[in-house]
Amino acid sequence: MSLTPAIRVRGLVKRFGQTTVLDGIDLDAGRGEVTCLIGPSGSGKSTLLRCIAFLEEATDGFIEIDGEPLGFAAGPSGERMRLPQSAIRPVRSRVGMVFQQFNLWPHMTALGNVSEALVIVRGMKRRDAEARAMAELEKVGLSGRASHYPSELSGGQQQRVAIARALALEPRIMLFDEPTSSLDPELTGEVLNVMRDLAKTGMTMLVVTHEIGFAASVGAKIVFLDHGKLLVQGTPGEVFGKPRHPRIEQFLDTYLDRGAATLL
Ligand SMILES: Nc1ncnc2c1ncn2[C@@H]1O[C@H](COP(=O)(O)OP(=O)(O)OP(=O)(O)O)[C@@H](O)[C@H]1O
Numbered sequence: 001m002s003l004t005p006a007i008r009v010r011g012l013v014k015r016f017g018q019t020t021v022l023d024g025i026d027l028d029a030g031r032g033e034v035t036c037l038i039g040p041s042g043s044g045k046s047t048l049l050r051c052i053a054f055l056e057e058a059t060d061g062f063i064e065i066d067g068e069p070l071g072f073a074a075g076p077s078g079e080r081m082r083l084p085q086s087a088i089r090p091v092r093s094r095v096g097m098v099f100q101q102f103n104l105w106p107h108m109t110a111l112g113n114v115s116e117a118l119v120i121v122r123g124m125k126r127r128d129a130e131a132r133a134m135a136e137l138e139k140v141g142l143s144g145r146a147s148h149y150p151s152e153l154s155g156g157q158q159q160r161v162a163i164a165r166a167l168a169l170e171p172r173i174m175l176f177d178e179p180t181s182s183l184d185p186e187l188t189g190e191v192l193n194v195m196r197d198l199a200k201t202g203m204t205m206l207v208v209t210h211e212i213g214f215a216a217s218v219g220a221k222i223v224f225l226d227h228g229k230l231l232v233q234g235t236p237g238e239v240f241g242k243p244r245h246p247r248i249e250q251f252l253d254t255y256l257d258r259g260a261a262t263l264l
Pocket residue numbers: 016021039040041042043044045046047048
């Protein structure tokens with residue numbers, strides 16, 4: 001088995017103007033594993049995810065996906081060189097992303113939302129795209145809602161459509177940015193269950209979450225960001241077990257989610 005991590009981040013820096021939001025992040029996310037990113041609000045979790053999805057361009061540092069550089073590579077003397085678009089696109093297309101807001105097209109059905117990208121991005125025939133989209137909707141338990149519009153679906157169902165849409169493009173890595181934070185507890189549970197099932201298929205997942213119970217039970221690795229630095233990382237037992245790093249203790253006091261106490 002290859003030891004190359006699915007995601008390898010080295011020395012990642014992101015600045016917005018004078019503000020340093022990510023300050024030298026080194027991170028490995030294992031293939032077929034769930035890595036959970038936790039940390040206080042504003043610590044840089046979303047920005048890190050967005051850099052890995054190449055939605056934001058890092059100010060410095062390197063990202064590799066399956067051992068291949070994303071966006072920038074080290075030149076002959078170690079200098080940072082921007083890669084051409086033709087080299088960026090195939091690496092970037094291996095990464096799927098699910099956001100806090102579902103971002104579905106309101107004028108399209110669930111089936112349309114999942115199949116459209118296959119037609120536009122992949123150039124699939126509509127009939128083939130819809131067959132693939134149905135299979136993805138089935139996986140998230142929504143084949144019976146294929147002809148519904150987003151306004152006719154609950155928030156949890158909309159997020160499951162968004163997950164199906166990302167999966168339809170066959171990513172090797174799925175990034176989730178607080179996918180349940182706009183949902184009430186019941187709907188949160190149904191989305192987390194879909195993510196649990198996805199993890200069981202061996203999908204590599206990097207998940208920003210405040211659902212500590214989910215992170216502790218599904219995460220192979222927990223990464224704690226604080227003020228743009230990676231402060232603590234390890235297995236759930238190492239990060240949440242006692243004695244805990246004082247910042248983790250403080251964070252759990254502030255952010256402990258429903259039911260998490262029983263797991264820690
Ligand atoms: N486009 C931007 N321009 C300027 N500052 C930004 C931009 N995006 C993020 N920031 C700042 O970067 C910091 C980190 O934001 P980020 O959203 O990555 O944190 P987070 O840990 O995901 O927070 P939360 O848990 O609240 O979502 C914040 O101070 C934020 O205001």
